[in-house]
Amino acid sequence: MSRSEQRDGLTRVWWTWLALCVLPWILLSSLDVNLGLPAIAIFITGLFALFPSLKAFSAFKRALFAMQERDRAGEKARWANLQRTQLLGLYWATLPAWLAALGSISGLGGVACLLLIFGSLMTLLLYRIPRQVL
Template sequence: MNRTAARRQLSRDGWLYLLFIVIPVLITSQLPELAGRLGERLALPLFVIGLATLFFNLPRFTAYKHALIATEKALSSDAEPAAWAALRAIRLRALRVAALPAWLAAIGAPLGLEPVAQLLLVCGSLALLVLYRVPRQLQ
């Protein structure tokens, strides 16, 4: 795979994960709230767990940084296609972990999680998505 195709594929993955982050929250926020004490009791712990999942990205971001450096070193060599494939695999794994707070917000929407808390979790996931973009130096 050449450099242009790899960058296009990474860009497509980023847009796809943007949809995976935003769409579930938009859909579940339209669902009726589950009445009862169980929903009220689960909303705050779910928000705290969502905030805690932001910290799961620290080792993933370190791995992503190292993969970026390895890809940059492999540019214009025989190892370039393998480096792009490794970068994509590491980035996809990191994007899945970055989407966790938004997915927990989607789960919490029918349980009575406040819209502000949902917005904070989704914004956290979107901020992580921005961190995992591919820099221009890899062109």
């Protein structure tokens, strides 16, 4: 595969994870079910869930810098490493939004849910593949 096809594939993965970040909250917020979980504990867990994404971002950044090398020998391994680190980072970035979806059916307020979702969205922006990776 060419570099542009690889990049387009990683961009599609990013957009898919963006949808996976927001859709659970949209779908679950309309339910009128209370799981009985403590809402403040879910919110605090969601806030702390933002921090593992920062460690994953440093690995993603190193993988992006490795893509600047132009030797063909290890290019396939570099793309695989970039995809793996992006997926790991996207998982950690969407975790607070998933907790917001869980919190919305446990009685967590709308503002607290939106804070967690916007935190996830801002973190997701870190894992976009820049145009320079061609």
